[in-house]
Amino acid sequence: MKSGAQRAASAEMIALVAPDTSPRGLNIDGEADSWDFGVGAGFYLNATEEKWKNWRMYDYVVKELPKLLDENFKQLDTSKASIFGHSMGGHGALTIFLKNLDKYKSVSAFSPIVNPINCPWGQKAFSNYLGGDKLDWEVYDATCLIAKYNKFSSQILIDQGEDDKFLKDQLLSHNFVEASKRVNAPVALRMQPGYDHSYYFIATFIDDHVHHHARELRPAL
Template structure:
């Protein structure tokens, strides 16, 4: 089985290229696809820093590339965008597609400990396998300069991955993230099935819990969240106030922007994506 990535699609955009790749993932035990947006090549021999995007429930690697419009700012800032899929696919585990908020398209960026879901190791895929794969196969990418961001379930993933690997990522941001999954229905369902009943295991993937353990976060955490009831998931699933309170208690830098009138969709993401790209470009010492 071919572990080296094979290009399966390419389209030019803002002077750079969206390129889609397929490879076999030993971590997940199946074939996976991911996108890289390569900005226009620099005139010098310098490499591009990388910015990982983690998508939300039901998404594949294609949603962000097709809908966010992030390529315009990434092109001007000279940042490569990396968009992996959200779960293993094609394993035909019983029940994997029974609901939209668990299983296929809903990996929650954790390492499952329950035998049935043993292939759901998206945390190791994002943090270990994918950066190694990129570093070995794409000479234009500088994987030592990396940041991470995401949306909803992917916002949860970005925050937890960042907080558990402060040495690997320069900055983090999120749109409408699930910040306190141990206290919301989406998180409780996923964690019970993937991790079992031990709540201590759940806490390892809860950004609000993790933030209380850290005092050396230097880069400001940027979160854009819809203000009020226009995001129907705000009060039951997202709980941004919990994370804000935890950051205040830990005296850690958080910029939580409440944006009125938007919803939980890519229309919201596309509106503010340039701010997030610039936030990370600054942390990656490009500007």
């Protein structure tokens, strides 16, 4: 809501659906101890470690949520869908898109975590949710996935603030771009001078993202 995306979405006749980041109400020990893990950061994966077995946000977004929409909003056609997000949500959007090219027409992201196996946020989350085998981490890493999934035509749009304090150590945007170049995957990384990681950054460029998705969705409407 803070992004102001509603106006552009309404003009394009697009429904916006915003799922949560994590399961709520399970009261798992330690789930709220830090803002970058647990109820604050589910990383849109299916956890395999027993303690976090209910953290299955990947299945929720890809399987459960479309079914819920189909059952409760008859005016929507979930076969005509795109996906985007910010930061951890950008990570989720990119990985879900790359693993489900048949389900989504397009993807975009603001300040996404694109190479989580190589950043502190991702390493903390993946080691706890998925265990110690780093091969299991790669299936939720957009930089690893882009090297394998290059058979799509819609351009991936990424906006990244140049003054984002997380860019160098956590977001690693250029790792994703370099990987995409090696397979000739269509990626547009727009580095925006003077912008950080905040809602103001998103609010400034959100219309571009809505229109980006509308162009991909429109032929199917």
